[in-house]
Amino acid sequence: MRFCREVSSSCETRGLTVDIDRDLLLLMLRRMWMIRNFELKVMEVHSAGEFTGAAHPYIGEEAVAVGACAALEDTDYIAGNHRSHGHPIAKGGRVDKAMAELYGRVDGYCKGKGGSMHLADYSIGILGESGILGSSVPVAVGAALAAHIKGENFVSLAFFGDGASNQGALHESMNLASVWNLPMIFLCENNQYAVTTSYAETVAVEHVSDRASAYNMPGILVDGQDVIAMYEATAEAVKRARSGQGPTLIEGLTYRYEEHSLGLGRVRRGEYRTEEEIESWRKRDPLTILEGTLISQGMATREECDAINAETVDEVEKATEFARNSPFPKPEELFDDMWANPIPFP
Amino acid sequence: MAQTVFVEAINQAISEEMARDENVFIMGEDIRRAVYGATQDLLNDYGEKRVLDTPLSENGFFGAAIGASLVGMRPIVETLTSFMWVGMDQLISQAAKMRYMFGGQATLPVVFRATMFYGGGAAAHHSDRSYPMFMNMPGIKIVVPSNPADMKGLLKAAVRDDDPTIVFEDGTLFGMRGDVPDNADLPQGELVVPFGEAKIVREGTDVTVVGIGGAVNIAAAVADQLATEGISVEVIDPRTLVPFDKKTVLDSVEKTGRLVIADPAHKVCSAASEIASIVAEEGFWSLQAPIQKVASEQVHIPFSPALEKLVYPDFAKITAGVKRTLES
Numbered sequence: 001m002r003f004c005r006e007v008s009s010s011c012e013t014r015g016l017t018v019d020i021d022r023d024l025l026l027l028m029l030r031r032m033w034m035i036r037n038f039e040l041k042v043m044e045v046h047s048a049g050e051f052t053g054a055a056h057p058y059i060g061e062e063a064v065a066v067g068a069c070a071a072l073e074d075t076d077y078i079a080g081n082h083r084s085h086g087h088p089i090a091k092g093g094r095v096d097k098a099m100a101e102l103y104g105r106v107d108g109y110c111k112g113k114g115g116s117m118h119l120a121d122y123s124i125g126i127l128g129e130s131g132i133l134g135s136s137v138p139v140a141v142g143a144a145l146a147a148h149i150k151g152e153n154f155v156s157l158a159f160f161g162d163g164a165s166n167q168g169a170l171h172e173s174m175n176l177a178s179v180w181n182l183p184m185i186f187l188c189e190n191n192q193y194a195v196t197t198s199y200a201e202t203v204a205v206e207h208v209s210d211r212a213s214a215y216n217m218p219g220i221l222v223d224g225q226d227v228i229a230m231y232e233a234t235a236e237a238v239k240r241a242r243s244g245q246g247p248t249l250i251e252g253l254t255y256r257y258e259e260h261s262l263g264l265g266r267v268r269r270g271e272y273r274t275e276e277e278i279e280s281w282r283k284r285d286p287l288t289i290l291e292g293t294l295i296s297q298g299m300a301t302r303e304e305c306d307a308i309n310a311e312t313v314d315e316v317e318k319a320t321e322f323a324r325n326s327p328f329p330k331p332e333e334l335f336d337d338m339w340a341n342p343i344p345f346p
Numbered sequence: 347m348a349q350t351v352f353v354e355a356i357n358q359a360i361s362e363e364m365a366r367d368e369n370v371f372i373m374g375e376d377i378r379r380a381v382y383g384a385t386q387d388l389l390n391d392y393g394e395k396r397v398l399d400t401p402l403s404e405n406g407f408f409g410a411a412i413g414a415s416l417v418g419m420r421p422i423v424e425t426l427t428s429f430m431w432v433g434m435d436q437l438i439s440q441a442a443k444m445r446y447m448f449g450g451q452a453t454l455p456v457v458f459r460a461t462m463f464y465g466g467g468a469a470a471h472h473s474d475r476s477y478p479m480f481m482n483m484p485g486i487k488i489v490v491p492s493n494p495a496d497m498k499g500l501l502k503a504a505v506r507d508d509d510p511t512i513v514f515e516d517g518t519l520f521g522m523r524g525d526v527p528d529n530a531d532l533p534q535g536e537l538v539v540p541f542g543e544a545k546i547v548r549e550g551t552d553v554t555v556v557g558i559g560g561a562v563n564i565a566a567a568v569a570d571q572l573a574t575e576g577i578s579v580e581v582i583d584p585r586t587l588v589p590f591d592k593k594t595v596l597d598s599v600e601k602t603g604r605l606v607i608a609d610p611a612h613k614v615c616s617a618a619s620e621i622a623s624i625v626a627e628e629g630f631w632s633l634q635a636p637i638q639k640v641a642s643e644q645v646h647i648p649f650s651p652a653l654e655k656l657v658y659p660d661f662a663k664i665t666a667g668v669k670r671t672l673e674s
Contacts (some may be wrong), residue, residue, distance in 0.1 A: 048580035077417065110449030120448040127416055128448050132439040138406050139440055142413020142421075149395050149419065156413075169435065172406025179401065228363055336452030338484060340508035343542060346624075 020228065022299050027229050028070050029290055029305065032062040033224065033312040035086045036287060038095055039258075041316045042085065042102065046262045050324070051103045053263075055116040058086030060257035062288035064189045065090035067230025068157060068250070071238050077125040077138035077143040080159040082117045083189075083256075084129030087159055093121045096319040105326035112329045112335065125154075134160055134167030137186070141173045144182035144247075151268035155233075155241040157185040163194025165208045173214040186232065186249040189224065191256040195264075196272040209251035217247045224252025225286045226291065255281035350526035352519045355494035356384040356459070358526070359501035360422060362536065364392050370505055373398035373407055373461075375425030382461065383520070386423060404433030408458070412441050412510075415456035420505055427474040427514065427602075428461045441510040442485030448480060457504045462559070462645060463517035464610065465658060473647035475559075475611040477514045481587055481620060487511040487541060488588040490617075491564035494524040496585055499539030507541065516559040516610070542589035546598070550580035553604040553668050556595055557583055558617050561608035561640075561659050568664045579668060587617055595621065596629045603634035604671035608659045613641035638667035 039057045046055055057064070061083075069078065069090040080087035088098060093109075101108025102116050109119050120128035127143065130136035140158035147154050164170055165188055177184040188208045192199050205211060212219025218240075222233045230252055237248035257278065269278070285320060294300040337346060350358070364370045371392075377385040378399050389397045400407040404425065411421035437458070444452040464473035480486050487509050491497040497515070504511040521589065529536050547562060548569040557565035562583040569579035580598050584590055599605050605625050607618035618639040625637060640659040646653050 114447045122451040138409020139413035142410040146414040146417045148421045172403035
């Protein structure tokens with residue numbers, strides 16, 4: 001049985017094939033460290049019992065969301081899934097409001113109503129993370145439809161996993177976006193496993209990106225550990241979308257280092273994947289790859305990279321304090337935000 | 347005042363709202379050629395971008411309507427109740443829950459027009475009256491018009507409302523004629539019926555009958571017949587089930603002491619069940635007889651006309667329900 005894709009080792013350090021602004025590269029590094037350190041902190045405080053419920057660490061997959069979102073503007077839209085902390089941070093969301101939401105506090109992004117799996121920031125185009133997998137993809141298509149109807153220039157991007165690539169919602173969405181020629185990017189984070197079930201056992205084609213041909217759109221397979229490759233591929237798809245050339249399916253091959261969810265400790269990883277496999281992916285850590293490129297290309301020093309890491313550790317610490325100090329919602333807030341045009345409660 | 351057919355009232359409402367607000371658009375299956383009649387001439391008047399024929403992909407295009415509503419559009423989706431099952435994840439996981447789950451950030455002014463084609467030999471897959479299932483789910487406003495004027499005015503209100511709304515259009519009424527005021531005769535210049543205001547269709551003093559959708563008109567006919575027998579029936583049309591105007595119903599029951607609910611939905615956990623429970627909880631001391639639920643039998647809709655006619659609340663069943671409340 002094939003457990004996971006072959007790992008390419010061609011680009012531990014890479015030459016830049018496109019002209020990317022140094023500031024953008026450093027911003028991507030910062031956001032990747034922010035996600036990494038945010039998730040490490042979440043694991044620490046969750047195991048200490050500071051908040052309850054599920055949380056799905058994005059560690060190992062940082063380059064996918066950060067590279068993709070770096071190709072978007074604040075006026076573009078994204079929607080995501082249960083593994084939900086990386087997407088908003090990648091799009092420039094606030095870690096303090098994200099952490100406070102995980103803690104169920106009023107200063108959280110959703111005033112404590114959503115929690116870990118439902119972060120959203122409508123001020124910068126984050127339409128929200130869906131705990132039902134594949135379910136946010138048609139919603140993202142709707143944002144692209146609005147751009148199409150109104151003749152506006154924004155694009156929409158939906159994150160989904162290899163598991164959700166089997167959902168009918170995804171296939172219906174790709175067909176809709178294609179027949180209507182919508183400014184849409186379907187971004188598959190193929191982290192190899194749906195909880196414990198390997199992608200190779202559940203997906204009928206070699207690559208999720210192969211599915212694009214059924215919907216008459218480009219399907220691009222990308223090294224998801226390489227943030228620059230993710231950026232390039234997404235920027236190209238955004239260019240196509242903005243110029244009226246329709247949707248693109250991008251598959252970033254990546255890997256989830258941690259288990260599916262915090263609090264799901266009864267599943268031993270050895271039962272479905274090997275330590276060797278995990279180690280082989282850790283050797284291609286997205287942060288190591290980007291820092292290697294930056295340093296070898298003379299665009300940043302080791303010290304500068306370490307300083308960015310340290311700054312994000314500090315920011316995550318402050319965010320955690322912010323969350324801890326934020327009050328829980330009051331009982332009367334139970335009924336807030338049900339309706340835009342309120343009606344009596346039965 | 348013009349006599350207007352129910353389906354024309356739908357068309358008028360959509361067309362007027364599309365003319366009023368360029369963010370309003372409509373999507374659904376075979377709407378450009380208006381196979382059900384409600385979207386007649388819209389393609390010609392508003393163009394391809396605002397009148398979208400969709401693939402058979404309810405889960406996809408329901409979601410697309412929801413997503414478009416999040417970013418400033420006001421979509422109207424035409425569908426049938428029976429196809430809503432295919433798109434339930436979008437209706438429940440997204441439309442109903444997004445605003446609350448995201449702490450009020452999401453606003454979803456999306457309307458689903460769901461036609462209920464029951465009573466015409468359409469069999470079990472095409473005869474659903476599913477509004478009670480959505481009443482159980484917070485986050486969706488529910489409209490069930492019973493005549494052309496309310497159909498027009500409530501649909502216009504639904505388009506303007508900022509929350510997700512399902513308008514359950516009773517297919518048994520599509521050919522119904524009724525008075526719909528001309529806009530020029532209205533002080534506001536148009537017909538918009540607010541949500542949450544029940545209408546007293548017949549005034550009476552002996553028994554209250556609350557009707558839902560097409561059952562309102564049958565209840566009114568029952569009231570007219572029983573009036574000749576000296577029984578005074580008050581008929582109430584809630585018009586919207588979410589929000590529900592319980593005051594009008596409770597006030598009526600306080601006056602009559604007797605309640606019958608005529609509901610084309612299946613009787614278990616029906617709209618009738620909820621209305622009965624409201625009156626049992628809040629109007630118990632007004633009651634002089636047990637509440638009567640006259641709703642559809644708890645079977646699937648059979649094809650054979652000989653069997654189908656046995657399922658729904660009809661003139662005889664509603665009459666019998668009223669008379670049962672007068673036995674004690």
